[in-house]
Amino acid sequence: xxxxxxxxxxxxxxxxxxxxxxxxxxxxxxxxxxxxxxxxxxxxxxxxxxxxxxxxxxxxxxxxxxxxxxxxxxxxxxxxxxxxxxxxxxxxxxxxxxxxxxxxxxxxxxxxxxxxxxxxxxxxxxxxxxxxxxxxxxxxxxxxxxxxxxxxxxxxxxxxxxxxxxxxxxxxxxxxxxxxxxxxxxxxxxxxxxxxxxxxxxxxxxxxxxxxxxxxxxxxxxxxxxxxxxxxxxxxxxxxxxxxxxxxxxxxxxxxxxxxxxxxxxxxxxxxxxxxxxxxxxxxxxxxxxxxxxxxxxxxxxxxxxxxxxxxxxxxxxxxxxxxxxxxxxxxxxxxxxxxxxxxxxxxxxxxxxxxxxxxxxxxxxxxxxx
Numbered sequence: 001x002x003x004x005x006x007x008x009x010x011x012x013x014x015x016x017x018x019x020x021x022x023x024x025x026x027x028x029x030x031x032x033x034x035x036x037x038x039x040x041x042x043x044x045x046x047x048x049x050x051x052x053x054x055x056x057x058x059x060x061x062x063x064x065x066x067x068x069x070x071x072x073x074x075x076x077x078x079x080x081x082x083x084x085x086x087x088x089x090x091x092x093x094x095x096x097x098x099x100x101x102x103x104x105x106x107x108x109x110x111x112x113x114x115x116x117x118x119x120x121x122x123x124x125x126x127x128x129x130x131x132x133x134x135x136x137x138x139x140x141x142x143x144x145x146x147x148x149x150x151x152x153x154x155x156x157x158x159x160x161x162x163x164x165x166x167x168x169x170x171x172x173x174x175x176x177x178x179x180x181x182x183x184x185x186x187x188x189x190x191x192x193x194x195x196x197x198x199x200x201x202x203x204x205x206x207x208x209x210x211x212x213x214x215x216x217x218x219x220x221x222x223x224x225x226x227x228x229x230x231x232x233x234x235x236x237x238x239x240x241x242x243x244x245x246x247x248x249x250x251x252x253x254x255x256x257x258x259x260x261x262x263x264x265x266x267x268x269x270x271x272x273x274x275x276x277x278x279x280x281x282x283x284x285x286x287x288x289x290x291x292x293x294x295x296x297x298x299x300x301x302x303x304x305x306x307x308x309x310x311x312x313x314x315x316x317x318x319x320x321x322x323x324x325x326x327x328x329x330x331x332x333x334x335x336x337x338x339x340x341x342x343x344x345x346x347x348x349x350x351x352x353x354x355x356x357x358x359x360x361x362x363x364x365x366x367x368x369x370x371x
Contacts, residue, residue, distance in 0.1 A: 001327055002297040009053075009306060011283050012209025012242025014098060014156055016053035016307070019300050020321050023245070023287045023309030024058035024102045024159070024213070026073070027342070028351040034064065034075035036084040039351070039368055041091050048095035050314055051321035054307075055092045056100045056159055056211075056245075060085075062146040063139060066112045067105035067167070070349065076103055076146045085153035093154070100157035101150045102213060105139060107167030108176065109251060118171045118193075119178040124251075136183060136193060139167070143197045144204040151205045157242065158205065160197060163213040165250025168194040172215070172232060175223040191232055198239045209242035216246050216272040219253040219262075226272065230279045237280040245285040245309060246273040264337035266291055267299065274304035285309045291334055293324035312342070316356045333358070 006018045029040040048055050060074035061067045068075075075081050085101065092099035108117035108128040116135065117128035131139070143160070150158040162168035170176040171193040177184045183192050201210055214233065218224045233244055248269050253259050262268050269288030277284040287309030290296050296308045314320055317333040324332075333356050342352040351369055353362065 001325065002293050004300040005293065005297045005308070006325060009283060011054075011307075012157060012211070013207070014209055016098065017096075018051075018053045018321075019307050020052040020296075021054040021285060021307050021309050022047050022050070022052050022056055022097075022314055023285070023311040024056045024161075025311040025315060026058045026069075026346065027315070028070065028072040028346050028349070030072045030074045032071050034061065034068065034071070034073055035081075036074065036088050038371070040074075041088060042368065044088060045091045045095060046318050047314060048092040048097040048099075050318040051325070052097055052310065052314065054098045054100055054157070056102055056309075057088065057092075058102055059104050059161060060101055060146070061105065062103050062142045063105050066114065066116060067107070067110050067139075068112065069104070069106040069109055069166075070111055072349075072351070073104075074101075076101065076149050077142065079149065082149050082153050085149070085155075089154040093156070098156040099154070100159050100211065101153070101155045102159040102161050103143065103146045103150065104161035105143070105167040107170045109164075109166060117167070118176060118184065121176050121178065130179070133181065133183075140193075140196050140200050144200040147201040147208075147210070148204045151208050157209040157211055158201070159211040159213055159245065160194075160201065161213045162194055163215045163245070163247045165215065165218065165252065168197065169215040169224070169250070172229070173218060173224040174228075175218065175220060187228055187231070191235060195235060195239055198236065198241060202240055210240070211243045211245060212236055212241045213245045213247065214276065215248070215250070216276055217248045219249050219256075219259055223250070223253075226275055230275055233276045233279045237282050241282060243283045243285060243307070244276060244280060245287070246276050246305075247287060248272050263289070265289065267295055270299055270304050277303065277305060283307055287311060289313070289335070289337065291332075293329055296324070312354075315342075316354050
């Protein structure tokens with residue numbers, strides 16, 4: 001039915017069977033301390049069974065405990081985690097999807113007592129410590145080593161988390177980077193850290209696809225905007241990233257009334273991806289409440305993006321791809337834009353459940369959470 005949506009695409013030398021991906025979504029399913037739990041294995045097994053071509057596992061920290069965003073973030077900061085992560089990669093690939101792991105440093109959004117950032121800019125009433133040059137160089141090495149572990153664990157790709165206002169994005173943003181040394185000031189200087197991370201990661205992993213989660217607009221008056229970020233996208237393309245996964249907003253803009261209303265609308269981030277796509281040659285992923293097959297098909301057909309990222313849409317109904325492909329869209333359990341149950345659970349440090357799940361599934365997952 002949807003010839004563009006269910007066509008193949010090569011990304012970083014790897015063939016995707018269709019244009020559907022699972023966008024990274026933090027649900028708090030990892031063990032306390034960041035281990036691979038049975039719950040997270042069950043979750044990603046289900047996501048891979050959905051029929052998407054690529055599953056991007058969310059937010060594994062490269063620097064524990066300084067860079068972790070919660071106690072339930074996955075870890076990829078030590079060689080002893082490779083074996084467990086390999087189980088996760090295998091679960092995904094056994095169900096016919098490609099597996100990607102997103103790696104991250106929380107920076108000023110980390111939960112550590114001694115948390116760090118490009119500059120000392122207040123963050124929800126807390127003040128991070130500005131990184132020294134030596135610390136910056138050390139973090140670059142941590143990213144490279146983490147990416148190599150991702151490859152060793154059997155994943156097909158690695159994604160650098162430069163979205164949501166985390167550390168890579170903090171360096172690029174004029175709002176959070178007030179440095180006057182080689183890592184701050186001009187636009188080119190603010191891009192220096194993430195570009196050095198990309199270069200170090202690519203040197204470490206060799207012929208292995210490296211994607212980039214990309215913050216196109218902070219949606220804050222003094223933040224990063226499209227006029228600048230579109231130029232950054234060009235430099236990432238030239239640096240050899242395999243794809244650019246475009247998003248908008250940070251934790252400081254997500255909960256603004258106007259942004260909360262914006263996020264209730266379908267395809268609310270597609271315009272960002274379309275702008276970025278005009279600047280780059282690599283595939284572009286878009287996400288943001290793409291609830292129906294016709295919308296997804298139109299985005300790809302019109303060239304606004306090459307791939308569709310499904311996050312809460314897929315979590316609410318893992319059969320979404322199959323139902324769309326065979327004309328059963330009327331049976332989809334849609335994520336309710338007025339509902340924020342999952343978000344509230346995560347914000348309280350609890351593993352998330354979806355209020356839209358059928359009763360049988362809700363009962364099953366509640367029992368899993370109690371184990």
